[in-house]
Amino acid sequence: MIAVTGASGHLGRLAIKSLLEKTEAGNIIALVRNPEAVADLAAAGVVVRKADYDQPESYVEALKGVDKLLLISGSAVGQRIAQHTAVIEAAKANSVGLIAYTSILKADKSPILLAQEHVATEKLLASSGVPHVILRNGWYVENYTENMAAVLEHGAVIGAAGEGRVAAASRADYAAAAAAVLTSDEAQAGKIYELAADEDFSMADYAAAIAKASGKAIAYVDMTEADYVKALVGAGVPEGFAQVLADADSAIKAGWLTDASKTLSGLIGRPTVSVADSIKAHL
Numbered sequence: 001m002i003a004v005t006g007a008s009g010h011l012g013r014l015a016i017k018s019l020l021e022k023t024e025a026g027n028i029i030a031l032v033r034n035p036e037a038v039a040d041l042a043a044a045g046v047v048v049r050k051a052d053y054d055q056p057e058s059y060v061e062a063l064k065g066v067d068k069l070l071l072i073s074g075s076a077v078g079q080r081i082a083q084h085t086a087v088i089e090a091a092k093a094n095s096v097g098l099i100a101y102t103s104i105l106k107a108d109k110s111p112i113l114l115a116q117e118h119v120a121t122e123k124l125l126a127s128s129g130v131p132h133v134i135l136r137n138g139w140y141v142e143n144y145t146e147n148m149a150a151v152l153e154h155g156a157v158i159g160a161a162g163e164g165r166v167a168a169a170s171r172a173d174y175a176a177a178a179a180a181v182l183t184s185d186e187a188q189a190g191k192i193y194e195l196a197a198d199e200d201f202s203m204a205d206y207a208a209a210i211a212k213a214s215g216k217a218i219a220y221v222d223m224t225e226a227d228y229v230k231a232l233v234g235a236g237v238p239e240g241f242a243q244v245l246a247d248a249d250s251a252i253k254a255g256w257l258t259d260a261s262k263t264l265s266g267l268i269g270r271p272t273v274s275v276a277d278s279i280k281a282h283l
Helices: 010-020 035-043 057-062 080-093 115-128 148-154 171-182 203-214 225-234 239-253 263-268 275-282
Strands: 002-004 028-032 047-050 068-071 098-104 132-137 156-159 192-195 219-222
Touching (some): 002 010, 010 035, 010 171, 028 035, 035 047, 057 080, 068 080, 068 171, 080 098, 080 115, 098 115, 098 171, 115 132, 132 171, 148 156, 148 203, 156 203, 156 225, 171 263, 203 219, 225 239
Parallel strands (some): 002 068, 028 047, 068 098, 098 132, 132 192
16 A cells, blocks of 8 residues: 555646556545545545544554655745654554655755755654655756746746756656656665755756747746845745745856756656646646
8 A cells, every 4th residue: 555645736646647547546545635526536436534633642553554655845944844654653653654755856965944944854764664666856947937928928938047047847746757666566665765846946947948939038037035035025926935035046147956867867767847847838
């Protein structure tokens, strides 16, 4: 039995979709706060169990009989260590055979603010005694393409990444990699995968790709980190999260979100989806 946390989320749903290509629906457990949100998965034969971060004891029950667990990192920045701790402790109590955790690229060395909770979770896993594998996911290309409407409206991509490059891959690519690891015949415990797209791009490249696909004039406007924070706050982004996004751009500028190993495409057995194709799909 393979369980997936956050199964109603973007990555969780895609992970289950990929797992369904490799194993029977009855071997998959969707862990969700609201079971009604995944009624379609239940109809397809996937086992659905309620598991709520705010009710840690729910995970003890939800992980009964689980052999492998995909622990998708929580989305509540600042609360994830406590949330992940509850899941790991429940997995240990149920003698789960393997946890696959979605961390961040180069987590152990990266200065990016978002890496801090991932590093803490990796340490929790190391001290837990539960066999585990780390999936260090790079940036999601959807971090950009899902905000394309504003880019098209204003004719500009804004940021503080300078000429830095990012190897952003699609959620579907990362989901496929997770499914490949969880269904592999090879022992996975102790492995760390640094995962990123085959090709990287700069923000100027991204703007040019949107211009080519849309037929509209799109430019990249580079800002200081402080000015980028102000622009994001002005657009309605909470200041704390704006700081996190601006910090990520600084990390891109310094080269922390690119990787040339092609480990991701090696796991999924095909090239990663290009940024141009991602843009076309979202347009």
